[in-house]
Amino acid sequence: AQSVTQLGSHVSVSEGALVLLRCNYSSSVPPYLFWYVQYPNQGLQLLLKYTTGATLVKGINGFEAEFKKSETSFHLTKPSAHMSDAAEYFCAVSDTGGFKTIFGAGTRLFVKA
Amino acid sequence: EAEVAQSPRYKITEKSQAVAFWCDPISGHATLYWYRQILGQGPELLVQFQDESVVDDSQLPKDRFSAERLKGVDSTLKIQPAELGDSAMYLCASSLALFETGELFFGEGSRLTVL
Numbered sequence: 001a002q003s004v005t006q007l008g009s010h011v012s013v014s015e016g017a018l019v020l021l022r023c024n025y026s027s028s029v030p031p032y033l034f035w036y037v038q039y040p041n042q043g044l045q046l047l048l049k050y051t052t053g054a055t056l057v058k059g060i061n062g063f064e065a066e067f068k069k070s071e072t073s074f075h076l077t078k079p080s081a082h083m084s085d086a087a088e089y090f091c092a093v094s095d096t097g098g099f100k101t102i103f104g105a106g107t108r109l110f111v112k113a
Numbered sequence: 114e115a116e117v118a119q120s121p122r123y124k125i126t127e128k129s130q131a132v133a134f135w136c137d138p139i140s141g142h143a144t145l146y147w148y149r150q151i152l153g154q155g156p157e158l159l160v161q162f163q164d165e166s167v168v169d170d171s172q173l174p175k176d177r178f179s180a181e182r183l184k185g186v187d188s189t190l191k192i193q194p195a196e197l198g199d200s201a202m203y204l205c206a207s208s209l210a211l212f213e214t215g216e217l218f219f220g221e222g223s224r225l226t227v228l
Binding site: 004009032034036041042043044045046049051090094099100101102103104105106 | 146155161204215216217218220221222224
């Protein structure tokens with residue numbers, strides 16, 4: 001069975017500071033990994049995804065994530081936070097083929113001026 | 114840009130009443146999902162369709178929830194009777210097909226409040 005653990009339900013950073021949101025996964029098969037962002041009262045939007053190939057994945061809005069198989073991690077980073085980055089972020093895993101996508105509990109990012 | 118359409122955006126109902134949500138996926142997307150998102154939690158899959166067939170409804174509370182996608186295009190999720198614990202955001206998502214890279218495209222959701 002697959003599962004996702006997001007460390008920290010809330011993360012607060014200052015504008016211009018590094019953003020680091022942590023995600024660890026469990027999967028019995030090579031996983032596909034995703035980060036989605038959700039703004040208040042809206043659906044989820046894909047930030048980036050890892051399927052195969054390069055383990056460092058770049059996404060929209062300056063975000064990137066690195067797949068580390070040995071650590072079963074897929075942490076999300078952004079070098080410099082912007083006020084518009086304040087939202088809820090979800091890490092997700094699916095088996096190869098995207099048959100079933102499991103989401104983590106989410107991390108709410110606060111950005112202070 | 115193609116979007117997943119959902120209605121209604123907001124629904125307030127009393128417990129024991131019936132409620133229905135509608136979803137129209139992106140044109141050409143064969144796979145359709147209904148997720149439930151309780152406030153402060155991640156989305157939980159309720160049911161997944163491939164065309165008009167259910168491929169996974171293991172987490173759907175079948176005593177009160179039903180879902181259909183009769184012509185393999187739009188879909189309806191029904192709750193009857195609604196209970197207080199059903200208050201949540203109901204998200205519809207679609208993807209091109211089951212066996213591809215798995216990106217889901219979400220609608221804006223239907224927020225249900227049960228009084």
